[in-house]
C-alpha cells in the first residue's frame with residue numbers, strides 16, 4: 444500500500460463523516476438493512492454554542508437530540524442522530540444551537556441538500572424524491588432554496604432586452620422557464636414551471652434599478 448494511505452482498525456466513520464464538533468458514539472443498521480443511523484455526541488473540546496437564528500454566542504440550557512439526514516452510503520440512507528444544545532438567546536429566545544453542517548430549519552445536512560439540488564437538475568423532482576424516499580415537497584423546497592441562492596448572486600449585467608422562453612424535459616411533464624439577455628445571448632435566469640406561472644419570480648428578484656433598465660421583454664411562443 445502506498446504511503447498516502449493510512450490503515451484503520453474497523454471502518455473509520457468519524458473521518459469519513461468529517462463533521463466539525465461531533466464525535467461518533469456508535470452506529471447501527473436499521474432492521475431490514477435499508478438505513479444506517481450514526482449516533483453523534485458533541486466533541487467536548489468545543490465548549491461554545493451559537494444561536495441558530497442570529498449566530499451570536501449564547502449560553503447553553505440543556506442537551507437535546509435531532510435526527511438529520513445525510514448523504515447515502517453504499518446505497519443505504521444515512522441518518523445522523525446528533526446531540527446538540529438548546530440555547531437561551533437574549534435576542535431570539537429559546538433556540539437550537541447552530542450546527543455547521545445543517546441550515547437552521549432543515550432536517551438534512553447541507554451536503555445532502557446540495558446533492559439533491561444537483562440531482563434534480565439532471566432528472567426531475569419526482570424521480571429524486573422516489574429514489575431517496577423523500578417527499579415531493581421536501582425535494583421541491585430544497586431545489587427552490589438553492590435556485591434562489593444561486594440566482595440571487597448573479598450579476599445580470601446591463602439588462603435592456605430580454606427573451607422569455609420555456610422548455611420541457613424529455614417526458615414533457617416538467618417545464619422550465621428560461622430568461623436570456625438578448626445582447627449577451629446569455630441565460631440569466633431559470634425557473635421551474637411554465638413562463639406565465641413563474642415569470643413574476645424573475646422580475647421580483649431584480650432590483651428597482653435593474654427593472655428600470657429593461658427596455659423590452661420578448662415572450663417567445
Ligand SMILES: [Zn+2]
Pocket residue numbers: 494495496497498499532533534535536538
Ligand atoms: Zn439569537
